[in-house]
Amino acid sequence: MSSEAAEGEADGAGEAGGAGKAERLRAPRTAAAALVATGLLVLAVALLYDVIAVRAGRPARRWRAQIVDELATRHLDDLGVLVGAGVVTLLGGWLLWLAIAPGLRRWLVLRPYGGTAAVIERTGIGHLLADRAAGLDGIDHLRIRVGRRKVRVSLVGRADPAAVERQLRDELGRVGLARPPRLDVRAAGGRAAGGAGESTEVAE
Amino acid sequence: MRRAVVNRVLLGAVGAVLLGVGVLVLLGGLDLYRRVGLHPPGWWPLTSPDQPVVSARSRGRWVSSSWWWPTVIGGLTVLVAGMAWWLVAQLRRTGLSSITVPTPEVSGLRLRVSARALEEALETGTAVLPEVERAGVRLVRAPGHPRLRGAVRLTPGGDPAALVEHFEDGPRTDALCSLRLPELPADLRIRVLQAAPAEPRHRWPRRRRRQSRVV
Numbered sequence: 001m002s003s004e005a006a007e008g009e010a011d012g013a014g015e016a017g018g019a020g021k022a023e024r025l026r027a028p029r030t031a032a033a034a035l036v037a038t039g040l041l042v043l044a045v046a047l048l049y050d051v052i053a054v055r056a057g058r059p060a061r062r063w064r065a066q067i068v069d070e071l072a073t074r075h076l077d078d079l080g081v082l083v084g085a086g087v088v089t090l091l092g093g094w095l096l097w098l099a100i101a102p103g104l105r106r107w108l109v110l111r112p113y114g115g116t117a118a119v120i121e122r123t124g125i126g127h128l129l130a131d132r133a134a135g136l137d138g139i140d141h142l143r144i145r146v147g148r149r150k151v152r153v154s155l156v157g158r159a160d161p162a163a164v165e166r167q168l169r170d171e172l173g174r175v176g177l178a179r180p181p182r183l184d185v186r187a188a189g190g191r192a193a194g195g196a197g198e199s200t201e202v203a204e
Numbered sequence: 205m206r207r208a209v210v211n212r213v214l215l216g217a218v219g220a221v222l223l224g225v226g227v228l229v230l231l232g233g234l235d236l237y238r239r240v241g242l243h244p245p246g247w248w249p250l251t252s253p254d255q256p257v258v259s260a261r262s263r264g265r266w267v268s269s270s271w272w273w274p275t276v277i278g279g280l281t282v283l284v285a286g287m288a289w290w291l292v293a294q295l296r297r298t299g300l301s302s303i304t305v306p307t308p309e310v311s312g313l314r315l316r317v318s319a320r321a322l323e324e325a326l327e328t329g330t331a332v333l334p335e336v337e338r339a340g341v342r343l344v345r346a347p348g349h350p351r352l353r354g355a356v357r358l359t360p361g362g363d364p365a366a367l368v369e370h371f372e373d374g375p376r377t378d379a380l381c382s383l384r385l386p387e388l389p390a391d392l393r394i395r396v397l398q399a400a401p402a403e404p405r406h407r408w409p410r411r412r413r414r415q416s417r418v419v
Contacts, residue, residue, distance in 0.1 A: 026208060027208075029208065029212055030211060033212075033214050034294060041288060041291065044287065048284060071256065072257075072258055073256060075254055075255060076229060076232045076233035076256075081233055081257055082230065084229075085226045085230045085233060088226035088229075089227055091219075092219045092225075093223050096215075098212075099212045099216030099219055100212075107393065113365075113368045115387060116371055116376060117392070118371075118392035120393075120396070124358070127397065127398035128361065128362075131360050174365065
């Protein structure tokens with residue numbers, strides 16, 4: 001029986017490993033969708049109520065008559081119409097962006113191991129790098145910005161940026177990110193650690 | 205994540221409709237067709253800045269047809285029902301109350317283990333791993349089979365990669381073996397604490413509050 005369990009587990013591990021499941025997290029978008037659904041629900045209920053009331057022989061409510069009247073009399077080049085259309089366009093574009101963009105940019109994906117997929121917070125990586133740098137000599141001030149593709153470190157002090165970069169690169173490798181970000185260490189005076197192409201242009 | 209897909213489809217559909225209407229009105233209102241030299245086909249709506257947004261003629265186009273009002277009422281009813289169903293579906297908990305344990309050699313027995321018991325076992329198992337400051341594990345619904353969702357806070361200088369391996373080889377494998385589940389995939393969210401802050405960091409208050417809340 002234990003062999004059976006082991007088999008099952010190996011299966012799961014093989015699946016996860018084979019799929020290379022180092023995908024980004026995708027935000028569930030619950031709050032935005034709930035807002036949109038509530039708005040749609042309120043609109044549709046009000047409209048349905050009024051349409052049925054009108055069909056039953058009662059006069060339309062004032063808000064509907066007013067909206068219909070405005071839409072029928074205002075022309076397309078009316079300022080209010082243009083502003084409204086602009087707002088609607090922006091809102092629509094934003095909702096589309098929410099629907100398409102993965103979101104959860106705070107988390108970076110780690111290399112999966114077996115059936116466990118893991119993500120780490122970007123600030124957590126910053127903490128690890130800062131703690132590693134705290135043990136080094138000659139650093140007066142260190143600023144670490146962890147982006148999703150690039151980690152920028154600027155340091156003030158007599159420490160050699162190349163040596164600091166070696167240490168931080170080692171620490172970054174220890175984290176085990178699925179897609180390791182580039183590391184860019186430079187002294188605040190403009191002295192960059194050699195290697196990266198874009199750091200040389202600012203070196204002088 | 206079935207629910208996330210529904211959410212995104214809803215957002216995308218509403219967003220596309222709003223964007224389309226807004227762009228059409230802007231194109232017509234700013235008279236961009238004429239300025240750019242485009243000649244939209246005859247049925248294209250909202251081409252001239254002098255026309256009303258919804259003219260009486262276009263409003264009355266279908267109103268007299270016999271299918272119009274049943275269609276409008278039916279469409280609105282479907283919309284109301286769909287949105288109400290979706291909102292009610294949000295109230296359903298994402299957590300599970302229990303998990304079914306397969307018992308292949310005993311027929312007629314249906315064995316269920318409380319999700320809380322499994323979560324607590326995994327939490328204790330994770331919390332004793334090296335460099336773990338605090339751990340929380342939840343069993344959540346997912347398409348197909350349940351998933352584990354863990355949130356772990358590491359002590360300063362902790363090793364995230366090692367934590368993932370320890371978790372996989374330790375608590376997760378133990379749970380799989382003792383329950384004989386075919387699979388129980390896990391997602392871990394790892395935070396790392398910082399040793400005594402060397403200097404004040406500029407961070408937004410919102411983020412700081414989120415960080416102090418564990419699990």
